[in-house]
Amino acid sequence: MGARVIEATFDRAQAGHRQSIRTVAFASFAGTAVEWYDFFLYGTAAALVFPKLFFPRFDPLAGTLASFATFGVGFFARPIGGAVFGHLGDRIGRKSMLVTTLLLMGGATFLIGVLPTFEQIGVTAPVLLVMLRFVQGFAVGGEWGGATLMAFEHAPEEDRNFYASWPQLGVPAGLMLSTGAFAGFSLLPERQFFAWGWRVAFLLSLVLIAVGLLIRLRVAESPEFSRIKERAAGSQAPLREVLREQRFALMLAVGVVFISISGFYISTAFSLSYLTQQLGVSRSVALVGNLLFSVSQVPSILIFARLADRVGRYRVATGSAVCTVLYAYPSFWLLSTGAPALIWLSMCVSAFIGSALYGVTGAILADLFAVRVRCSGVSLGYQVAGMLGGASSPIIATYLIHWSGGATWSVATYLAACSLISLAAVVAASRRKSVAGLAELSQ
Numbered sequence: 001m002g003a004r005v006i007e008a009t010f011d012r013a014q015a016g017h018r019q020s021i022r023t024v025a026f027a028s029f030a031g032t033a034v035e036w037y038d039f040f041l042y043g044t045a046a047a048l049v050f051p052k053l054f055f056p057r058f059d060p061l062a063g064t065l066a067s068f069a070t071f072g073v074g075f076f077a078r079p080i081g082g083a084v085f086g087h088l089g090d091r092i093g094r095k096s097m098l099v100t101t102l103l104l105m106g107g108a109t110f111l112i113g114v115l116p117t118f119e120q121i122g123v124t125a126p127v128l129l130v131m132l133r134f135v136q137g138f139a140v141g142g143e144w145g146g147a148t149l150m151a152f153e154h155a156p157e158e159d160r161n162f163y164a165s166w167p168q169l170g171v172p173a174g175l176m177l178s179t180g181a182f183a184g185f186s187l188l189p190e191r192q193f194f195a196w197g198w199r200v201a202f203l204l205s206l207v208l209i210a211v212g213l214l215i216r217l218r219v220a221e222s223p224e225f226s227r228i229k230e231r232a233a234g235s236q237a238p239l240r241e242v243l244r245e246q247r248f249a250l251m252l253a254v255g256v257v258f259i260s261i262s263g264f265y266i267s268t269a270f271s272l273s274y275l276t277q278q279l280g281v282s283r284s285v286a287l288v289g290n291l292l293f294s295v296s297q298v299p300s301i302l303i304f305a306r307l308a309d310r311v312g313r314y315r316v317a318t319g320s321a322v323c324t325v326l327y328a329y330p331s332f333w334l335l336s337t338g339a340p341a342l343i344w345l346s347m348c349v350s351a352f353i354g355s356a357l358y359g360v361t362g363a364i365l366a367d368l369f370a371v372r373v374r375c376s377g378v379s380l381g382y383q384v385a386g387m388l389g390g391a392s393s394p395i396i397a398t399y400l401i402h403w404s405g406g407a408t409w410s411v412a413t414y415l416a417a418c419s420l421i422s423l424a425a426v427v428a429a430s431r432r433k434s435v436a437g438l439a440e441l442s443q
Helices: 002-048 051-052 061-093 094-113 123-140 144-152 159-165 166-185 190-203 205-216 223-230 238-243 247-278 283-311 315-335 340-367 371-391 394-401 410-433 436-442
Strands: none
Touching: 002 051, 002 094, 002 123, 002 159, 002 166, 002 190, 002 205, 002 283, 002 340, 002 394, 051 123, 051 394, 061 094, 061 123, 061 238, 061 371, 094 123, 094 190, 094 205, 123 144, 123 159, 144 159, 144 166, 144 223, 144 238, 144 340, 144 410, 159 166, 159 283, 159 340, 159 394, 166 190, 166 315, 166 340, 166 410, 190 205, 190 436, 223 238, 223 371, 238 247, 238 371, 247 315, 247 394, 247 410, 283 340, 315 410, 315 436, 340 371, 340 410, 371 394, 394 410
């Protein structure tokens, strides 16, 4: 009888623990989805709206490049946000930083939605646009690392790949929300869409931010961070420690993430511009392609993350990087046909292949750093990759298409090269297999 009571008590405790992990994972996903909705909304507008409203005196190519340049400002702000919020996440806690970043992002996105255009206030309009984009980048710079670690550090060892993948789901979810919003308002007559339709998508951010805050405030602090604080074993200068003592781990983190970010923005932001401006594909077809890309990522991330819990995260990541190299040229051949079905097929397959690496990225990066500096290392590594890969990819791809006379092999070669960088970093990380975080907790 006593044994049954003990067993039942244990089962209830385990069920409560699983529920707690699921709550944390969902909160990480929800908050991240809101922030990426805001961030991606700008990318869609940079391809379809901002060249006309904020850079009207440029020719179409120059206007697009200028718009993507303001898009890139957010990526240059991301490492700064990653450094600041990563440092504070290691010193103060993951949870409080996540609440702060959510508020910053929501405020900046709302202000973009009410920003006057070039015709109304002249050159001040693009200047303010750049400033607000910087705030967006600064906020999202501290989001991903903290959200990933909240899920990773709450999860049991045998399920860490799966639960650490939930914040990654926020990326395609944010893209779905932002693309869906734009797709809906793009059905308006063009004059109304450019006059006010695009603004509503930005103003809706306030509602999503409120929902994200309500969910995120209910989550407890990371147990691994709490143990470090209780033992007074935290780093007094985590950012400095990462830059001085864990530079190789930081370089690996940048390399692992590189193809996920550069490939993502080539497949989404650049493709929107390429399809609509170079091939004359309708805006709705291109936006549906983005929606299908993001929809495909959601189950793919979860499937590959769960597979990684069975066969190992490094095997999954290596396979993804190799397949991306092989698929780069067929992908752009399908896009260049201009046929809606083939465009959508290309984007869905790209999403499926890339999701394998992206789904385990959080767990791989967390492995590289000790708990006391993990938020700094993970945040900075991811956001530096964002700056190098995300900011430059649409601009480089746009230039390569122009340079090659519209030939997609040039962009495909660039995409394959980015994947080779990540492949090398994954292989190096798999050999390193840092256990610093586990050793630290066992002391």
